[in-house]
Amino acid sequence: MTWIDVNGASLRYDVRGSGPGTLVLVHEMGGTLESWDAVVPALSVDRRVLRYDTRGAGLSEKIRGTASIDTLADDVAALLDALGIKGKVAIAGVAVGGAIAIRFASRHAGRTVALIPMGPAIGMPPER
Secondary structure (H helix, E strand, C coil): CEEEEECCEEEEEEEECCCCCEEEEECCCCCCHHHHCCCHHHHCCCCEEEEECCCCCCCCCCCCCCCCHHHHHHHHHHHHHHCCCCCCEEEEEECHHHHHHHHHHHHCHHHEEEEEEECCCCCCCCCC
């Protein structure tokens, strides 16, 4: 397992595959990077696939206090920077991960080539 300190938190991540493009996978609330285990082999055949435990989930650093969706989206940008992943990425997320993906694409439009939100949970109360 691999961790990296970005944007004020330690995140666990995994990178598979290679190719000209990068796909970032963001899991659901209560999920982990393993939520994507079934699809990573197929998706990583011709591209790099980055998945990670979001701040407060899985084995990433737990949240002290509250974290905004903006912070969670900026974690993705910081993770890409720390890993030296340049250029635009495709980003996919499910449920809360979909909301993070949408916010990443809006806050970092210059770094986004495609957005794949699946059942995005965009109406989550801040205390959750």
